Amino acid sequence: MSENEHPELSRRDFLNEITLGALGIAGLGGAALTYQYFSPNVLFEPSTTFRAGSPDLYPVNSVTFMQEQQVYIVRTTDGFFAVSAVCTHLGCVTQWKPDADMIACPCHGSKFHADGKKIEGPAPRPLPHYAINLTADGELQVDKLQAIKADQVLRV
Numbered sequence: 368m369s370e371n372e373h374p375e376l377s378r379r380d381f382l383n384e385i386t387l388g389a390l391g392i393a394g395l396g397g398a399a400l401t402y403q404y405f406s407p408n409v410l411f412e413p414s415t416t417f418r419a420g421s422p423d424l425y426p427v428n429s430v431t432f433m434q435e436q437q438v439y440i441v442r443t444t445d446g447f448f449a450v451s452a453v454c455t456h457l458g459c460v461t462q463w464k465p466d467a468d469m470i471a472c473p474c475h476g477s478k479f480h481a482d483g484k485k486i487e488g489p490a491p492r493p494l495p496h497y498a499i500n501l502t503a504d505g506e507l508q509v510d511k512l513q514a515i516k517a518d519q520v521l522r523v
């Protein structure tokens with residue numbers, strides 16, 4: 368084996384290589400920070416309007432919890448309404464208790480009827496109702512930005 372096949376690095380070459388490597392790493396870090404700085408810092412929130420499917424999915428006299436939306440779709444003999452599942456006390460997510468025929472808050476014990484009216488507990492207000500209507504293609508649609516009076520029912 369000759370010396371030309373594996374030339375030894377001089378101390379100066381070695382230090383130059385180390386310096387170039389360090390500068391390269393610092394440059395990549397700086398580029399990453401610059402990219403992050405100029406990227407839009409946007410929080411995407413879920414839509415406040417959602418489709419709840421065909422009315423046929425809901426039996427008469429049923430309460431269906433839409434977990435992702437935190438809304439109850441309630442169907443009575445009169446029609447449909449959508450009730451918030453978020454407790455008006457401190458914002459815990461309530462639970463429908465079919466055996467007791469009521470909505471209960473696990474945090475401090477507020478209880479509500481299926482139509483959102485308060486039965487007992489520290490909640491200061493009933494659970495709000497949201498606008499519910501039928502889309503052109505016949506599906507239920509709820510708008511959580513639009514609170515409506517509790518006596519408004521969607522008749523289907």
Ligand code: FES
Binds near residue numbers: 456459473474
């Ligand atoms: S958050 Fe529901 S009773 Fe307190």
